[in-house]
Amino acid sequence: MIRTHLPKSIGTDIKHELHLYGMALSRWSEQVVRKLEALVNSYADAYRVQLQRMTGLHGKNIDLEQVKADLDLLLNWSGSSDSSLKYNGMK
Helix, strand or coil: CHHHHHHHHHHHHHHHHHHHHHHHHHHHHHHHHHHHHHHHHHHHHHHHHHHHHHHCCCCCCCCHHHHHHHHHHHHCCCCCCCCCCCECCEC
16 A cells, blocks of 8 residues: 555655756866866867967968868868878878
8 A cells, every 4th residue: 555655655756966066076077078068179279279379370371171171071080091191292
C-alpha cells in the first residue's frame, strides 16, 4: 500500500525538482561556455599581437584574401605528407 501511494505523492515534487535542477545545470553550462569563450578570445588576441610583432605587420596592409585562403588550407589540412600548403610559391 505504501509502495503504490509513495510514487504518486512525491512524483510531482520530484519532477519539479528535476526541472529546477535541469534549469540550473543549463545556466551553469552557459556560464562555463561564456567563460571559456572569453578565455580563448584573450589567448587569441595575445597570439595575434605576438604574431604582428614577430612578422612586423603591425600598421601595414594585410592581404585579407591571402589570410583567408591560408586559414582555409589549415582548417582543411589532413596532416598527410603530401601537403598542398605553399609558402611564397614553394611547395
